[in-house]
Structures are given as C-alpha cells and as structure tokens.
Amino acid sequence: MEKTELLSGTLDLLVLRVLHGGPLHGFAIAERIHALSRDVLTVEEGSLYPALYRMQEKGWIEPEWGQSEKGRRAKFYSLTKEGRRQLTNERQTWDRVALAIGDVLRNA
Amino acid sequence: MEKTELLSGTLDLLVLRVLHGGPLHGFAIAERIHALSRDVLTVEEGSLYPALYRMQEKGWIEPEWGQSEKGRRAKFYSLTKEGRRQLTNERQTWDRVALAIGDVLRNA
DNA sequence: CAATTAGCCTAGACAATCTAGGTGAAACGC
DNA sequence: GCGTTTCACCTAGATTGTCTAGGCTAATTG
Secondary structure, eight states: OOOBOOOBTOHHHHHHHHHTTSOEEHHHHHHHHHHHTTTOBOOOHHHHHHHHHHHHHTTSEEEEEEEOTTSOEEEEEEEOHHHHHHHHHHHHHHHHHHHHHHHHHHHO | OOOBOOOBTOHHHHHHHHHTTSOEEHHHHHHHHHHHTTTOBOOOHHHHHHHHHHHHHTTSEEEEEEEOTTSOEEEEEEEOHHHHHHHHHHHHHHHHHHHHHHHHHHHO
C-alpha cells in the first residue's frame, strides 16, 4: 500500500527485466514493476521516461510506436541484443551486492 | 577483489549497522564494511565522511575524539537512541525493497 | 630523516531520482 | 454533445548521494 522509492541504480535493471518478457510501453512497464513487487516499488514517470531515453541512447532498448491495449498511441520498447547482455550483467551485480549487504547486516 | 560501488542509499544503513557493535572511528568503519562484505563493498572516504557528518546532524550518531588502536588521534562514533531506531527502520525498508526487487527479477 | 601509513576533511563534478508541472487524445458519465 | 477522467508521453529544475581528486597532520617504519 505505502509506496517506497526505488533504490537508486536499480531502475535500469528492473526495466530490462520486465522487457525480457516481451515489448511493453512505458506506462505498462511502470505498472508491471508495481504489480510484480506487490505494490512495494513505485516507478515515477519523472524517473521512468528519462531512464528509458538513457537506455535507448545506450542501445539497450528500441522503441516503436503502436497501439496500447486501451486503444491509445503508445511507444513500445523491446530489448536489443546489447540489452540482454546488460540485463545479465546488472543481475549479477545486483546479486553480488545484495548478498554482500546481507552479509554486513547479519554479521556486523 | 574487484571493488563495486555501493548502492546509492545503503551507506547509512551499513554504517548504522556496524556501529551497533560498538563505537568505531571513520577509518575503521570503512574497513569493517569492506571486510564483512568479503571485499565486495568499498566505502570511499569521500562518501564516508560527508555521510558521517549528515548522520551526526540528524542525531543518529555521536562523535568523540580518542586514540585509535594504532595510537593515532581518531574520531569515534557511537549510536544514539535515535540512531538505533533509524537502524531498525532502514533495515526493514531494505528487507522490503530487496525482497520486492527479487520478486520482480524472478517473475517478470 | 625520508617515506609511508593512519586518519580526517573538503570542493567540485556527476548521476539518478523526484517534484511538479504540461500536452493531447480517447473513453466515460450524464 | 460536453465536461471530466484516464491513458500515455514528456520536460525543467531541484535535490540528494556518491565519487574524484585532491590536501592536511602526526605517528610509525626503514
């Protein structure tokens, strides 16, 4: 119910991850992350759109205009090959770091 | 071996956590986090000292000048009552968010 | 006594997020 | 048919946190 801001630096990872299931438009990406996290994570539009732009610049995702399920014009993003590689990287880094933080929390 | 930068926003939590074991000076805090994370997390001094200052301003930690194990002058920080409360909060938030991110990574 | 280490500190750059707006068009209520 | 809500995208600017890259002093080491 209460919304938590994201951990800085994890947004790209989350976006890449949900796009791995197939192309989605921006709004849907935010909804998907919100739902999958059981409403814990809220992606603000002011964070999302600049992030999508950055990721596109880096060649991780590719946009294409289309129609949303609700009949509106929407920009669908899909993962590029580079994006898939990046997803693997960021996932590994997340696992490493989350584990490391867990270690500190447990043993300090 | 390779150093990873911290996840933005987790530094306070880590510092509070290691101070929960008793007062430490700045340098020792960084070493402790590095060691407990099995060298995965590296706290740069340029991040640490400003963070300590902020946390002190917020009343979470308290400094006291003393002597380090190596006989040098050093500033020892200890948790305040507020700091202990903050530790509990940040820990819960971390758990919630880390779990939520895990959910997304698993099920997207 | 020179060089290294321990320990603290700061200014400035940089990056990511959030706030708080705005736009246009489709759908919905009446 | 007309106003309101919803969908969907976008942006400027402020804020925050970290990093880079220094500098300082005093004690230890060689």
